[in-house]
Amino acid sequence: MPRSFVTAAWLFATLGCQPEGGADAGFALLDGLDVIEVGAAGDAPILPWRLSETPSVRVGGDGRGEHHQYVEVSAATILRDGRVMVTDDRTGLVRLYGPAGDFRGQLGSRGEGPGEFQSPSSLLWVQGDSIWIWDHTLWRTSVFSPQGAFVRSERYDPTAAGLYPVQGMWPAVVQLSGEGSLLIHLRSKGKAKVPGGDDLDRVGLAVHRYGAAKLDLIGLLPREEQAEVEAPWGATTLTPPLAAGPRITLSREEDWACVGHQSVPELLCVSATGHRVGLRWSSQPRSVWPGDPAIARWRDETGRLYSGKMSDREVRAMVAAVPAPRLYPAFRDLMFDALGYLWVGLGPTSQGPSESEYLIFGPELRLEGRLTLPTMTVIEIGADYVMGIRRDTIGVEEVVVFPLSRSAGRESG
Numbered sequence: 001m002p003r004s005f006v007t008a009a010w011l012f013a014t015l016g017c018q019p020e021g022g023a024d025a026g027f028a029l030l031d032g033l034d035v036i037e038v039g040a041a042g043d044a045p046i047l048p049w050r051l052s053e054t055p056s057v058r059v060g061g062d063g064r065g066e067h068h069q070y071v072e073v074s075a076a077t078i079l080r081d082g083r084v085m086v087t088d089d090r091t092g093l094v095r096l097y098g099p100a101g102d103f104r105g106q107l108g109s110r111g112e113g114p115g116e117f118q119s120p121s122s123l124l125w126v127q128g129d130s131i132w133i134w135d136h137t138l139w140r141t142s143v144f145s146p147q148g149a150f151v152r153s154e155r156y157d158p159t160a161a162g163l164y165p166v167q168g169m170w171p172a173v174v175q176l177s178g179e180g181s182l183l184i185h186l187r188s189k190g191k192a193k194v195p196g197g198d199d200l201d202r203v204g205l206a207v208h209r210y211g212a213a214k215l216d217l218i219g220l221l222p223r224e225e226q227a228e229v230e231a232p233w234g235a236t237t238l239t240p241p242l243a244a245g246p247r248i249t250l251s252r253e254e255d256w257a258c259v260g261h262q263s264v265p266e267l268l269c270v271s272a273t274g275h276r277v278g279l280r281w282s283s284q285p286r287s288v289w290p291g292d293p294a295i296a297r298w299r300d301e302t303g304r305l306y307s308g309k310m311s312d313r314e315v316r317a318m319v320a321a322v323p324a325p326r327l328y329p330a331f332r333d334l335m336f337d338a339l340g341y342l343w344v345g346l347g348p349t350s351q352g353p354s355e356s357e358y359l360i361f362g363p364e365l366r367l368e369g370r371l372t373l374p375t376m377t378v379i380e381i382g383a384d385y386v387m388g389i390r391r392d393t394i395g396v397e398e399v400v401v402f403p404l405s406r407s408a409g410r411e412s413g
Contacts, residue, residue: 003383027222029261029268030278038281038367039263041346041359043277047369051386052403059086059099060398063237067095067103068398073389074121076123076379076399079146080129086399087120087133094120094133096148107148115142115150122175126213135175141176163214169204177250180210185246187223205248205259218270221246221261229321232310241298242288244329251336256365258342269365275363283346286328289353293391295324300395332356337381341368348375376400 038044059076066089074089082099085107092110094117097103108115117213118137125131129146157163158171173185186204204221207214224245226237239245244262251257258279260267288295303315310318333345333356340363349355349372356375360368376388379399381402386402 030266030280033276033278035278035280036362036365038279041281041370043197044359044367045369047360047371048406048407049371050372055400056403057084057401058398059084059097059101062392062396065154069082073397073399075123075127076387077123078126078382078387085123087123089121090120092117092120099168105148107144108150112138114153116372124176131146132176132180134174136174140383178252178254181209181254183248183250184208203246205246207250218248218259219268220256221259227322229318231318232314238302238322238327241295242325242328247334249334249336252338253340255340258334260334262331279365281359286347288325288328289348291355297391297395333378335378335381338383343381
């Protein structure tokens with residue numbers, strides 16, 4: 001039987017207008033819902049799960065040859081046979097490595113033809129071991145066999161009649177998830193017409209199931225925090241480092257979709273049958289650690305983005321005009337793992353930015369406890385591993401896989 005999410009129409013009228021300088025702290029994400037109150041994040045039990053101190057697989061990094069050089073890793077996954085696949089958004093490369101990290105070959109090539117890529121930004125393997133790769137420049141999914149042979153491509157048409165439930169909103173961010181479904185961030189062009197509410201400038205978070213005629217809107221949330229600065233052509237807005245914004249995740253079996261805004265410690269989760277549940281925890285605001293590498297990375301990425309539009313001096317002046325963040329968002333990451341556990345990354349621990357703390361909820365959204373991971377951009381969590389992207393001091397990227405051992409017991413902490 002087809003499963004669909006229920007459009008959260010009850011949410012629309014509760015959302016007010018967002019100030020230019022940041023997210024609307026008064027938006028009511030969980031009004032009218034049954035809410036699971038977790039309590040203080042710091043009081044959650046420490047899980048006895050163990051993450052290896054050293055990665056079992058390393059792909060990329062400095063001094064490892066041309067097949068390990070990346071400009072901007074956008075996604076990675078471990079296939080059923082243990083091979084590692086990595087995509088580079090900037091170069092259009094999709095590479096395959098053996099279970100030990102040895103280079104095995106490349107899928108497709110850079111281009112626009114069948115089996116070629118411009119900006120491969122998301123990937124997953126689905127039933128039958130097919131490999132699906134989303135290209136956000138070409139707006140299409142390319143499907144490959146487990147052996148790496150091109151099978152077909154499917155273009156996503158953002159202009160399809162009746163596809164979007166909110167007039168005036170269009171897809172801005174798309175990523176593969178679940179069994180070939182898409183997670184979509186919708187942005188308004190001007191003012192979006194929202195059922196049951198006023199004209200709003202919001203971000204829509206939605207799921208488009210593979211083969212469905214329309215997508216399911218889970219909720220409307222304030223957009224990312226913005227800072228207004230002066231550019232040579234006049235005032236412009238930038239998303240500052242560590243800015244809080246809307247997030248969405250979908251479980252691999254598509255049993256749950258969860259959304260939230262990083263400005264508040266709460267989530268809205270919707271089951272495949274339409275059941276709505278709220279999750280809420282509390283935690284003290286965390287001061288940004290001096291020298292957090294995420295800030296330096298933001299400066300580098302912003303400078304690279306505007307380097308062809310203005311002089312180096314003008315770029316530095318514009319970047320310097322963005323206020324430095326004082327507090328971390330209420331949460332940083334949001335991801336379902338292969339077993340249906342929901343991982344909520346809270347940000348750096350009290351030990352500094354080299355470690356990050358996670359709240360972990362079971363498949364029925366019951367809080368299991370918390371776990372500390374080495375700081376990295378987590379891109380996939382399997383049954384027995386955590387995969388992420390690490391960057392060295394000069395920005396060289398590598399994909400690392402840390403073995404994870406889970407246990408049924410608990411420890412207090």
